[in-house]
Amino acid sequence: MSIKMRFLLSYVGVIIISIILLLAAGFLIIFSITGDIKSIEHFYKKSYVQKPLTTLEESTFLDLKLMAKNNPTLLLYEEQLKNVEQEGIEIVVRKDNEVHYASPSLNKQALLKSLPGFEETNINMRDTIKIEDSFFTYVKFDFYFPDKSKGSIFVLRKASSYAELARALFPILFGLLLFLFMMIIGLLNYFVSRSIINPISILEDGAKRIKSGDLDFEIKATSNDEIGQLNRSFEEMRLKLKESVNLQLQYEENRKELLSNISHDLKTPITSIIGYVEGIKDGVANTPQKMDKYLSIIHLKAKDMDSLIDELFLFSKLDLKKEPFSFELIELTEYMQHYVEELHLELIQEGIQIELELTHQPVYVTADREKLKRVMANLINNCVKYLNKDQKRISISLYEGNHEVTVKVTDNGQGIESSALPHIFNRFYRAEQSRNSRTGGSGLGLAIAKQIIEEHGGDIWATSEIGEGTNMFFSLKKGR
Secondary structure (H helix, E strand, C coil): CCHHHHHHHHHHHHHHHHHHHHHHHHHHHHHHHHCCHHHCCCCCCCCCCCCCCCHHHHHHHHHHHHHHHHCHHHHHCHHHHHHHCCCCCEEEEEECCEEEEECCCCCHHHHHHHCCCCCCCCCCCEEEEEECCEEEEEEEEEEECCCCCEEEEEEEEEECHHHHHHHHCHHHHHHHHHHHHHHHHHHHHHHHHHHHHHHHHHHHHHHHHHHCCCCCCCCCCCCCCHHHHHHHHHHHHHHHHHHHHHHHHHHHHHHHHHHHHHHHHHHHHHHHHHHHHHHHHCCCCCCHHHHHHHHHHHHHHHHHHHHHHHHHHHHHHHHCCCCCCCCEEEEHHHHHHHHHHHHHHHHHHCCEEEEEECCCCCCEEEECHHHHHHHHHHHHHHHHHCCCCCCEEEEEEEEECCCEEEEEEEECCCCCCCCCHHHCCCCCCCCCCCCCCCCCCCCCHHHHHHHHHHHCCCCEEEEEECCCEEEEEEEEEECC
């Protein structure tokens, strides 16, 4: 059963229960007033309508009734009637079609038009009449005078016109109130259902679109209640899912590019190796010098292949979080001095000057020695690729903060385009697309450095100016 149908049934149930309770309350009120359960059946029969009089009015009526039964002639004497009449009580004596006596406040001509007719059985003794612009409740008694003429006595009491009008129109008013009650309940059902069903329908439609692979839509929250919170959570999920799908698509494109790059980088040295091996087999290397040259080239190309495969393997393990780390407390100043000493001779041979700017105080960090060495090697190799000036220079600096140490690697190379700078640490990205022998590679060096630094709980970034050089930064947590 749908939620909408449940709401509808619940509101119908509320209406039915309310009507039952209203009728039960009316029954109890009438029963408590009349003391007779049959009064419900005859509630709107005039013969049963109760018009209670005050004690004084009831006493006056009984006196008049007693006179009508025992000596009706006395009712024709005004002095006798004035003795019975009391202040605030209106009495009327009618003989045939003539008002013989009426209290001074009453108009005899109006009474003739308004008083009910003679009824020998005295069944309808109590009712309400309208005299001119006023309503009166009355009790009457019909009898015969000694001369067989018809006689009637009335005791009247002025009643509220609004109360009588309400009583007369009670069925219509009750029906209107019941109709209004049902309309209000219906409108509440409509608005409440719309505020709940519509957002849920939107969520259902959104779920179907996601199921079909469509993530290019938006779900707006129109309220701050639980439904609105659900809509906002759904929209956040959609955005996260869309971001994840886009990232997955980007990874797929990167994977294709990686396969293309790997194929190219592997094919190039393999082609060279095959060519030189065939040259040896065909006797082209017919001198010891040529043979030594060919073998040296084959060895170099094999080492390039081994380095590429090693880099791919490391990246794969880092990406899958399967590369183990051995963290220890390292004195970074001494570590950098030893690293530069190892690297110095190799860079000097390539005409590159390396400088080291260190603090005078020992600086301790928590790091993995081998992984940190890999980061430095990848950053230095990236600097070397793009050094294009006559005086090639690389410098390494340390900056100590309150909770971390920042390492800066600077070169005076050609620099990196501002459009490429935000992407250089992305996996498989290459700022240089020409893939020449000097700047070639898998494009994983900086991505590997980023993954290693992030595993250390640090951050890595870069700044660059075309023609001026590039600054590479990474941070490490200070050791304790």
